[in-house]
Amino acid sequence: MSGTAPTPTPPAAPPATPGWTGAKIGPASAWDAANPRSPLEQKILTNLKKIYDPEIPMNIVDLGLIYGFKWSSETSVTVTMTLTAPGCPVAGILADEVKAAVQAAEGVKEAVVDMVWEPPWTPDRMSDLAKRTFGYA
Numbered sequence: 001m002s003g004t005a006p007t008p009t010p011p012a013a014p015p016a017t018p019g020w021t022g023a024k025i026g027p028a029s030a031w032d033a034a035n036p037r038s039p040l041e042q043k044i045l046t047n048l049k050k051i052y053d054p055e056i057p058m059n060i061v062d063l064g065l066i067y068g069f070k071w072s073s074e075t076s077v078t079v080t081m082t083l084t085a086p087g088c089p090v091a092g093i094l095a096d097e098v099k100a101a102v103q104a105a106e107g108v109k110e111a112v113v114d115m116v117w118e119p120p121w122t123p124d125r126m127s128d129l130a131k132r133t134f135g136y137a
Contacts, residue, residue: 040107041069044077047101054090058133060098064125067116075109077102082121091115 035041048066049059060066060081067080079102083091095113102111123136131137 037069037071040105043105044069044079044102044108047105048098051094051097051101053084053094055088056084058126058130060094062127062130064121064123064127064130066098075107076112077108077110078112078114080114080116082116084121086117 045061049061051060053060053063065081065083067082070078079098081098095115098113099111102108128137
């Protein structure tokens with residue numbers, strides 16, 4: 001037995017989402033300055049913050065409903081989002097509003113909205129502002 005302690009193994013990084021080429025939005029994400037689309041994605045988020053959930057007095061970005069962006073070309077983006085509940089009666093209307101807001105960002109020619117239910121939305125996805133507003137923080 002040697003007198004040297006074993007070197008601890010750092011925890012493994014979480015697996016990357018296959019095919020992911022854009023920003024991931026959420027409480028654990030950070031804007032990557034090396035991402036050449038960060039300025040455009042920030043413009044998109046600014047537009048999306050103008051859209052409010054009709055049943056909850058908070059914008060969809062701070063609610064954590066926007067999961068991320070996936071770019072298929074320089075000007076074409078898919079926005080992955082969810083809703084607080086699968087039975088939300090405004091799903092179609094909200095998706096149309098999101099598409100219009102994304103396409104309104106200078107530099108975006110085409111936007112597609114991908115409504116997903118996995119991972120499910122939880123209050124943990126909300127921004128600190130939303131958590132404070134609704135008593136989660």
